Amino acid sequence: MDRKFAIKDPLAESRLFLSRIVAAFILILFLIAGLVVRLVYLQVVGHEHYATLSKDNRIKISPLPPTRGVIYDRKGRMLAENVPTYSLELIPEQIENIDDTLVRLQKLLDISEEKIDLFQKQRKRNKSFTSTPLLQNLSDEEVAKFAVVRPYFPGVDVYARLVRHYPYGDLASHVVGYVGRINEKEMQTLPLAKYRGTNHIGKTGIEKTYEEHLLGTAGYEEIETNAQARAVNTVATVEPVAGSNIYLTLDIDLQKIAYDALSEYNGAAVAIEIKTGGVLVFASRPGFDPNPFVSGISGKEYKALQDSPDQPLYNRALRGQYPPGSTVKPFLALAGLEYGVTDFNHRLFCPGYYKLPNVDHKYRDWKKWGHGMVDMNDAITQSCDVYFYDLALALGIDKMHDFMDKFSFGRKTGIDLVGEVDGLMPSKEWKKHYRSQAWFPGETLITGIGQGYTQATPLQLAHATATLANYGKVITPHLVHSIISADYADMIGGKADALIPLKTQNVENIIKGMTNVVHGARGPPVAWPRPLPIKLPVRPARRKCLPSSRKRNTTRTPSTLKCATMPYSSPSRLCTTRKSRWRLLPNTAATEVR
Amino acid sequence: MRTEMRNEQFQPPSLLGNLLRKLHIDIPLFIGLLLICATSFVILYSAGGQEVPLLIRHATRMGFAILLMIVLAHVNPRRFQSFSVALFSVCVLLLLAVAVMGQISMGAQRWLDLGFFRFQPSEFTKISAPMMVAWYLSERALPPKPKHVLGAATLLIVPVLLIAKQPDLGTSLLVASSGAAVLFFAGLSWWFMLGIVALLASLTPVLWHFMRDYQRNRVLTFMNPEADPMGAGYHIIQSKIAIGSGGINGKGWLGSSQAELDFLPESSTDFIFAVFAEEFGLFGCVGLLVLYLLVISRCFYIAVQAQDTYSRLLAGSLAFTFFVYVFVNIGMVIGVLPVVGVPLPLVSYGGTSMVTLMAGFGILMSIHTHRKLLPV
Numbered sequence: 026m027d028r029k030f031a032i033k034d035p036l037a038e039s040r041l042f043l044s045r046i047v048a049a050f051i052l053i054l055f056l057i058a059g060l061v062v063r064l065v066y067l068q069v070v071g072h073e074h075y076a077t078l079s080k081d082n083r084i085k086i087s088p089l090p091p092t093r094g095v096i097y098d099r100k101g102r103m104l105a106e107n108v109p110t111y112s113l114e115l116i117p118e119q120i121e122n123i124d125d126t127l128v129r130l131q132k133l134l135d136i137s138e139e140k141i142d143l144f145q146k147q148r149k150r151n152k153s154f155t156s157t158p159l160l161q162n163l164s165d166e167e168v169a170k171f172a173v174v175r176p177y178f179p180g181v182d183v184y185a186r187l188v189r190h191y192p193y194g195d196l197a198s199h200v201v202g203y204v205g206r207i208n209e210k211e212m213q214t215l216p217l218a219k220y221r222g223t224n225h226i227g228k229t230g231i232e233k234t235y236e237e238h239l240l241g242t243a244g245y246e247e248i249e250t251n252a253q254a255r256a257v258n259t260v261a262t263v264e265p266v267a268g269s270n271i272y273l274t275l276d277i278d279l280q281k282i283a284y285d286a287l288s289e290y291n292g293a294a295v296a297i298e299i300k301t302g303g304v305l306v307f308a309s310r311p312g313f314d315p316n317p318f319v320s321g322i323s324g325k326e327y328k329a330l331q332d333s334p335d336q337p338l339y340n341r342a343l344r345g346q347y348p349p350g351s352t353v354k355p356f357l358a359l360a361g362l363e364y365g366v367t368d369f370n371h372r373l374f375c376p377g378y379y380k381l382p383n384v385d386h387k388y389r390d391w392k393k394w395g396h397g398m399v400d401m402n403d404a405i406t407q408s409c410d411v412y413f414y415d416l417a418l419a420l421g422i423d424k425m426h427d428f429m430d431k432f433s434f435g436r437k438t439g440i441d442l443v444g445e446v447d448g449l450m451p452s453k454e455w456k457k458h459y460r461s462q463a464w465f466p467g468e469t470l471i472t473g474i475g476q477g478y479t480q481a482t483p484l485q486l487a488h489a490t491a492t493l494a495n496y497g498k499v500i501t502p503h504l505v506h507s508i509i510s511a512d513y514a515d516m517i518g519g520k521a522d523a524l525i526p527l528k529t530q531n532v533e534n535i536i537k538g539m540t541n542v543v544h545g546a547r548g549p550p551v552a553w554p555r556p557l558p559i560k561l562p563v564r565p566a567r568r569k570c571l572p573s574s575r576k577r578n579t580t581r582t583p584s585t586l587k588c589a590t591m592p593y594s595s596p597s598r599l600c601t602t603r604k605s606r607w608r609l610l611p612n613t614a615a616t617e618v619r
Numbered sequence: 620m621r622t623e624m625r626n627e628q629f630q631p632p633s634l635l636g637n638l639l640r641k642l643h644i645d646i647p648l649f650i651g652l653l654l655i656c657a658t659s660f661v662i663l664y665s666a667g668g669q670e671v672p673l674l675i676r677h678a679t680r681m682g683f684a685i686l687l688m689i690v691l692a693h694v695n696p697r698r699f700q701s702f703s704v705a706l707f708s709v710c711v712l713l714l715l716a717v718a719v720m721g722q723i724s725m726g727a728q729r730w731l732d733l734g735f736f737r738f739q740p741s742e743f744t745k746i747s748a749p750m751m752v753a754w755y756l757s758e759r760a761l762p763p764k765p766k767h768v769l770g771a772a773t774l775l776i777v778p779v780l781l782i783a784k785q786p787d788l789g790t791s792l793l794v795a796s797s798g799a800a801v802l803f804f805a806g807l808s809w810w811f812m813l814g815i816v817a818l819l820a821s822l823t824p825v826l827w828h829f830m831r832d833y834q835r836n837r838v839l840t841f842m843n844p845e846a847d848p849m850g851a852g853y854h855i856i857q858s859k860i861a862i863g864s865g866g867i868n869g870k871g872w873l874g875s876s877q878a879e880l881d882f883l884p885e886s887s888t889d890f891i892f893a894v895f896a897e898e899f900g901l902f903g904c905v906g907l908l909v910l911y912l913l914v915i916s917r918c919f920y921i922a923v924q925a926q927d928t929y930s931r932l933l934a935g936s937l938a939f940t941f942f943v944y945v946f947v948n949i950g951m952v953i954g955v956l957p958v959v960g961v962p963l964p965l966v967s968y969g970g971t972s973m974v975t976l977m978a979g980f981g982i983l984m985s986i987h988t989h990r991k992l993l994p995v
Contacts, residue, residue, distance in 0.1 A: 041806040067863040075863025
C-alpha cells in the first residue's frame with residue numbers, strides 16, 4: 026500500500042534538487058565570504074601588527090614556571106621547601122654548534138656524561154628557544170668560573186632557580202617522597218601544557234599523590250627580541266599561579282621520636298589519630314636522603330641505595346607485609362562475640378597445647394606449661410594461643426575472613442600515598458583460587474593467632490586498631506591535613522567512611538582485655554620483653570593496648586647481624602622510653618614493627 | 620545547440636574533441652583541478668624547504684590520483700550505484716577490523732596493514748558513505764520520509780562512530796557531513812534540519828564526555844589559544860602571524876619567513892594555507908578561494924545536469940564535501956575553527972586524502988560524461 030506514495034515524480038524531484046543546490050551554493054558563498062572577511066581582518070587590518078611580530082622583531086614566548094607548593098607538618102614546619110640555586114642552562118636556538126659547546130663546557134666544569142645525555146633528551150622535548158638546564162646546584166666557585174668565560178658561550182647562561190629541598194632528609198622521606206626530573210615515559214602521558222617551564226614532577230609519596238595541587242599553573246611571557254635574539258621588550262605577561270601549600274597531619278617531632286626509637290633496627294612505626302584518621306607518625310627505617318633525587322641522582326648512588334641490604338628505598342610502613350601474630354587476637358575475640366559463637370566469660374583450660382579432634386598433632390601455646398583456666402579477658406591479656414585456636418575453630422576461616430575484611434585486613438586502607446599493598450587475609454575461596462588447594466582445619470587454627478598465610482602492613486594494623494578504638498567507625502587514614510592555596514583551603518578527613526555494626530558492650534570488653542595487657546593484675550610485667558603496650562589515656566573506656574606476638578624472627582642480615590624486620594617485639598628498654606613518649610598522644614592507635 | 624551536436628555525431632569530430640570524449644574527461648573541471656594542483660606544487664616547494672625529492676613524491680601521488688580519477692571516469696555511474704551497498708559493507712567491515720586490531724595494539728589505529736599494502740579504510744568511507752546513502756534514498760520517493768531519514772542516519776552512524784573511535788575526529792566529521800549533504804540534497808525538510816541542529820547543540824556535553832584528552836585540548840585551545848601558547852595554541856598564534864604578516868600583496872614566492880625559520884609547524888601539511896597566505900597575500904588567498912569556488916560550481920553544475928537521482932545526490936554530496944574540506948582547513952588555519960586534522964584539499968602534502976578526492980572527481984566526471992543526450 027506504500028507503493029501509491031512511493032511513486033517517484035522525477036520532475037518534482039529534480040526541481041527540489043535544483044532548489045537545494047542553489048541553497049547550498051548560497052551557503053557556500055556566505056561561508057567563503059566569511060573566510061575572506063577574516064582574511065581581510067588579519068591581512069589588512071592586523072597586517073602592521075603581525076608584520077612587526079614577524080619581520081623586524083620576533084615574538085618569543087617563554088614560560089614562567091609556577092612555584093611548587095610547600096609541604097608542612099601539622100605544626101607548620103617545612104618538610105619540603107623551595108630554595109634558590111644556580112643552574113647552568115642552554116638555549117639551543119642561540120648556539121651554533123651544541124656538541125662543540127658541550128665539549129668546551131665539560132672542559133671547564135665537571136659535567137658527567139649522564140648529565141649530557143639527560144640534557145640532550147630534554148632538549149628534544151623542548152622548543153629550540155626554551156632554556157634547558159644542563160647543570161644544577163652550581164657552587165659559587167663554579168658560577169664564578171663560568172662568569173669569566175661567559176662571553177665565549179653565547180646562548181649559555183647561569184640562572185637562579187628554585188629547587189626543591191627536604192630539610193629533614195631521611196626522617197620523612199617515605200612520607201613526603203621527592204620530586205625528580207620528568208622522564209621520557211612521563212613526557213608522553215603528561216598534559217604538557219601544564220608542565221611548560223617545569224622540569225620536575227613528584228615521583229613518590231605526598232609529592233606524587235598531591236602533584237596536581239602542588240604543581241600550580243604555569244604563566245608565560247611574550248618577549249620581543251631583535252635579530253640577535255636578545256630580549257628587547259616584554260609585550261605581555263601572564264603571571265604563574267603558585268601551587269597550593271599542603272599541611273600534613275604528621276608531627277615531625279613525634280616522627281623523630283619513633284624514628285630514633287627504631288634506632289639501628291630496620292622497621293616501621295605508624296601512629297594514627299583515632300578521631301580524625303590523621304596519621305601522626307609514619308616512620309620507616311632506614312629512610313633515605315631524598316635531596317639527591319631532585320637534581321638527578323647519579324647511577325652509582327642510586328645503585329648503592331637499591332642494593333643496600335637494609336633496603337632504604339623500601340617503605341616498610343606502607344608496603345611491608347608481615348604476619349601480624351597476636352595483634353589480630355582482639356579482633357578475632359570481637360568476631361567471636363559479634364557472631365555469638367562465644368561469650369566474654371567463656372572459660373577454657375589451656376594445657377599448653379591444642380589438638381584437633383582425631384588428629385594427633387599438637388598445636389603448641391607459646392607458654393609450654395599452659396595458662397591454666399582462662400576466660401577471654403585472660404586470653405587477650407596473656408595472649409593465650411590455645412584459647413584462640415579454639416575460638417578460630419568455632420568461627421571457621423570464612424567468618425574470620427569476613428570480619429577481618431571489614432577492618433581492612435587483606436585490602437588497602439586507602440591512605441593518600443601511592444603504592445599501598447593489600448596484605449592478605451586468607452579464606453577458603455582465596456586458597457582455592459590462588460593455591461588450587463582445599464582449606465585445612467589446621468590452617469584455621471594458626472590463622473587464629475595471626476600466623477599462616479595472614480599478612481598485614483604496619484599501616485593496616487594501626488588502622489584496624491584505630492577502627493576498633495572508634496567502635497567500628499572506619500575513617501580512611503590520611504596524611505594530608507589541609508590544602509591551602511591563594512583562594513581556597515581544603516580540609517581533609519575526619520568523616521567516617523563506613524561503620525562496622527558492633528555492640529558497644531563487646532568492644533568495651535575487648536578494650537578492657539587489651540588495657541589489662543599493661544595494667545591488669547595477670548598481665549605480664551612491663552619489663553617482659555613481649556608485648557608492646559601503648560596506653561591511650563583521656564577516657565578509661567578508650568584505654569587500649571596493642572598486644573604483640575611473642576615470636577621472633579631471627580633472620581640475620583649478613584652485614585649487620587641484627588634482628589631484621591618481621592614480628593612485633595619490644596625490648597623493655599624501648600618499652601619504657603616509649604611509654605612515656607606515647608603518653609603524649611591522646612586517642613592514637615599505633616603500631617610498630619621491627 | 621544540443622540538437623546540432625547530435626546531428627553532427629556522424630561527422631568526424633575534431634581530433635582533440637574525439638580524444639577527450641574517449642577519455643571521459645570533463646574539461647572545465649579538469650582544468651580547475653590542474654590549476655589547484657599547480658598551485659600545490661608552487662607552494663609546497665616553498666613550504667617544504669625547497670626540497671625536490673618532496674615534490675617528486677608529491678607528483679607521484681598526484682599522478683596516481685589523477686590516473687585513478689580517469690579510470691573511474693570511464694566506469695558507468697550505474698556500476699557505482701549497483702556496487703554501493705557492497706562497497707559500503709566492505710568499508711564498515713574494514714573499519715571494524717581496524718578497530719579490533721587497534722584494540723589489540725592498544726593505541727590509535729587508522730591503518731590496515733595487508734603486508735604488501737597499507738591503507739586507511741576511513742578514507743574510502745568518505746566516498747562509500749555518501750554512495751550508500753544516495754543509493755538508499757534514490758530507491759525511495761523524495762523528499763525522504765522521516766523513517767527513511769532515520770534509516771539513512773542509522774547507516775551513517777556506524778562508520779562515523781567507528782572512525783571517531785580510532786580516534787580521527789576530522790575524518791569522522793567529514794564522513795558525517797558527506798552523508799548529511801546527501802540527505803540535504805534529497806530534500807530533507809528545513810524543520811527537520813533545525814531540529815537536528817538544536818539536538819546537536821544539546822548533545823554537545825555528551826560529545827565532550829567521549830572526546831579524548833588531546834581532542835578536548837584542541838577545542839579548548841581554539842576557544843582560548845592563549846591558554847597554551849607553547850603547545851597547541853602555538854599553531855594558531857604562529858599561523859596568524861604568518862597570515863597577517865603577508866598583508867595584501869604577500870611577501871612573494873619563497874618569501875615566507877615564518878615557515879622558513881621553522882616557526883610554523885606542519886607548514887607543508889595541514890597548515891600550508893598559512894604559508895600560501897604569507898607569500899601571496901590577500902590577493903592570492905582570494906584567488907585560491909575563487910579557484911576552489913569555480914571547481915565547486917562546476918561540480919554543482921554536473922550535479923544539476925545529472926540524469927538520475929542517485930547520480931545527482933552523489934555528485935551534490937561529493938561537491939559539498941569538497942567545500943567542507945576547504946572550509947574546515949582554512950577556517951582552522953585562520954583561527955575561526957578548532958584545529959582538526961583536515962588537510963587543504965589537493966594542496967597539502969600527503970597522499971591519502973588526495974587519492975580519495977580525485978576518486979570523487981572521477982565519479983563526477985563519469986556522471987557527466989555518461990549522460991544520454993536525449994532529443995529534446
